[in-house]
Amino acid sequence: MNPEDRAHQFRDLTRQIVEQIGKVVVGHAEIVQGVLTCLFSGGHALLEGVPGLGKTLLVKTLSECLDLKFSRIQFTPDLMPADIIGTNIVMEGPDGRKYFSFQRGPLFGQIVLADEVNRATPKTQSALLEAMQELAVTVGGVTHQLERPFFVLATQNPIEMEGTYPLPEAQLDRFLLKLKVKYPSGDELAEIIDRTTRAQEPTARKVVGAAALEEMKLLVREVPIAGAVKEYVSALVLSTHPDHPGVPEMVRRFVRYGSSPRGAQALVLAGKTNALLDGRFNVSFDDVRAAALPSLRHRLILSFEGEAEGVEPDVIVEDLLKKVPTPGDRAAAFTH
Numbered sequence: 448m449n450p451e452d453r454a455h456q457f458r459d460l461t462r463q464i465v466e467q468i469g470k471v472v473v474g475h476a477e478i479v480q481g482v483l484t485c486l487f488s489g490g491h492a493l494l495e496g497v498p499g500l501g502k503t504l505l506v507k508t509l510s511e512c513l514d515l516k517f518s519r520i521q522f523t524p525d526l527m528p529a530d531i532i533g534t535n536i537v538m539e540g541p542d543g544r545k546y547f548s549f550q551r552g553p554l555f556g557q558i559v560l561a562d563e564v565n566r567a568t569p570k571t572q573s574a575l576l577e578a579m580q581e582l583a584v585t586v587g588g589v590t591h592q593l594e595r596p597f598f599v600l601a602t603q604n605p606i607e608m609e610g611t612y613p614l615p616e617a618q619l620d621r622f623l624l625k626l627k628v629k630y631p632s633g634d635e636l637a638e639i640i641d642r643t644t645r646a647q648e649p650t651a652r653k654v655v656g657a658a659a660l661e662e663m664k665l666l667v668r669e670v671p672i673a674g675a676v677k678e679y680v681s682a683l684v685l686s687t688h689p690d691h692p693g694v695p696e697m698v699r700r701f702v703r704y705g706s707s708p709r710g711a712q713a714l715v716l717a718g719k720t721n722a723l724l725d726g727r728f729n730v731s732f733d734d735v736r737a738a739a740l741p742s743l744r745h746r747l748i749l750s751f752e753g754e755a756e757g758v759e760p761d762v763i764v765e766d767l768l769k770k771v772p773t774p775g776d777r778a779a780a781f782t783h
Contacts, residue, residue, distance in 0.1 A: 451726075457724075470649045473635050482626070492624050517557075522566045531571065535586060564603055569615075596664065624713065670730060700753070718730045718735040
């Protein structure tokens with residue numbers, strides 16, 4: 448099968464997944480695409496939104512569409528690393544001898560919902576993020592591999608911050624995308640009420656299994672990206688650093704530290720996925736621009752002035768997209 452046909456097949460399978468999710472989850476089209484982008488890119492997603500907007504339902508429905516094991520962890524201040532990873536317990540064999548047996552925790556799922564991750568202590572947050580990075584956990588000197596595919600979707604409430612432990616910037620950087628869940632419109636709210644108050648709630652059917660999903664993830668990595676587009680990605684990321692020459696005034700004033708190289712990786716992987724979702728086997732500038740907000744918003748550390756004036760990282764990223772030219776634009780400006 449040639450690359451274009453594979454891209455069309457990828458798009459068709461994704462549309463089937465979105466269609467099945469839409470039978471259960473009302474609205475949130477942008478969030479659904481963002482979550483799928485993270486999944487296909489082999490990354491993890493951070494969802495920010497107030498409770499009750501359907502985040503748990505979205506993840507559970509996604510696991511049903513993909514025929515993957517779903518696991519939900521409610522993070523609380525008293526949650527310990529062993530509560531999510533698992534622990535060794537003493538067992539007794541038929542001959543009366545005692546031995547240690549590892550009892551797996553809820554982290555040993557394939558799609559893991561880490562609900563209100565900022566309510567857990569830094570020690571427990573670190574245990575989760577280590578598993579996300581290494582795809583394995585170590586208990587008692589023994590390493591246990593997590594089942595592939597492994598996808599973490601963490602949520603946090605942006606309003607109620609009392610008694611929480613905000614994720615440090617270095618840990619936020621481990622999430623491929625940060626997605627903001629918005630409140631539903633009037634029509635969507637009416638549809639939610641209608642669906643959830645019937646005698647029988649709608650369900651989703653399986654679309655692809657774990658093996659097919661792994662193939663889709665490999666296809667994302669195979670999508671070629673032109674040198675000019677990579678140059679644009681580099682220019683965007685470097686322009687988030689206030690000490691870089693020629694950065695926009697908004698970055699110079701309101702940003703203390705810019706994006707790490709992981710921001711560039713997120714832009715490229717999300718751009719490749721966006722191309723496949725459009726049925727193309729090449730990455731365009733628009734694919735990268737569409738990925739800019741969720742890829743960079745959590746990777747900007749505001750300066751004192753930025754925090755004092757309440758500047759939103761989204762506003763800074765949107766300003767970057769207006770100010771940073773593509774290589775073609777720069778060449779045209781130079782010739783003229």
